[in-house]
Amino acid sequence: MTDSEKRIEAQQREQPDPYEGNHPIPRFILVIVALVFSWGIYYLATSNLKDPPEMGDSRTIADLTAQTGAKTGVVNGAQIYAAQCVACHQASGTGLPGVFPPLAASEWVAGKASVIAQILLHGISGSLTVKGVVYNGQMPAFKDKLNDAEIGAVLTHIRSNFGNAAGKVDAALVKTEREASKDRKQSWNGDDELGKLK
Ligand code: HEC
Structure with a gap:
């Protein structure tokens, strides 16, 4: 085979150059797009934001606020505990030895509801004895962070978990406390003040 014959053979093996054919978008796709588009315009034009949503998931503003407890006072003590207390008192309520006292089997948690309500409202500084061990830390005040229902819910949660079995604390008691x-501006001074209320 000569050189030129080889070249001709190589050219014949090549594929032809590609070119764009005439493939229009199928008509039924165009029809579907047009229908969806006009339905969208119709939906936007006719929906009234003030009405409860008949389409969509039908939840109203009232349903949503009820879930967060903002209006109804139904609050979740476990959730508040996880958000506000877990860092110090731990998920198991055992605290950290020598640093944060346990809530599990604590005589304060099982004691008078009015006293732990006061502890949550104003916090504690100075030394506090829990289960025979003296702690000397700072328990923050929650009076500006949590409302009465929330304090009641988290107290009820700690009194009925971690092996504790003390009674419910309702919002009314927290309100009274x-x-x-x-008029109190400072936190409770540990055993010195709280010991007397016990
Ligand atoms: C920044 C860490 C911290 C956070 C957050 C905290 N505590 Fe405390 N808590 C303490 C310390 C420290 C003491 C002991 C005070 C002392 O040593 O004077 C204490 C004491 C207590 C006591 C009385 C003693 C006992 O162990 O029974 C209760 C009840 C209590 N905390 C409940 C709570 C609850 C409920 C929350 C969440 C709403 C919370 N604490 C959030 C650090 C914290």
Whole structure:
């Protein structure tokens, strides 16, 4: 085979150059797009934001606020515990030895509801004895962070978990305690003050 014959053979093996054919978008796709588009315009034009949503998931503003408890006072103590207390008292309520006292089997948690309500409202500084061990840390005040229902819910949660079995604390009790101590600016001074309330 000569050189030129080889070249001709190589050229014949090549594929032809590609070119764009005439393939229009199928008509039924165009029809579907047009229908969806006009339905969208119709939906936007006719929906009234003030009405409860008949389409969509039908939840109303009232349903949503009920879930967060903002209006109804139905609050989740476990959730508040996880958000506000877990860092120090730990998920198991055992605290950290020598640093954060346990809530599990604590005589304070099982004790008078009014006293732990005061502890949550104003916090503690100075030394506090829990289960025979003296702690000397700072328990933050929650009076400006949590409302009465929330304090009640988290107290009820700690009193009925971690092996504790003390009674419910309702918002009304927290409200009374908040009123009674509304002039207080400082946290409770550990055993010195709280010991007397016990
Ligand atoms: C920044 C860490 C911290 C956070 C957050 C905290 N605590 Fe405390 N808590 C303490 C310390 C420290 C003490 C002991 C105070 C002392 O040593 O004077 C204490 C004491 C207590 C006591 C009385 C003693 C006992 O162990 O029974 C209770 C009840 C309590 N905390 C509940 C709570 C609850 C409920 C929350 C969440 C709403 C919370 N604490 C958030 C650090 C914290």
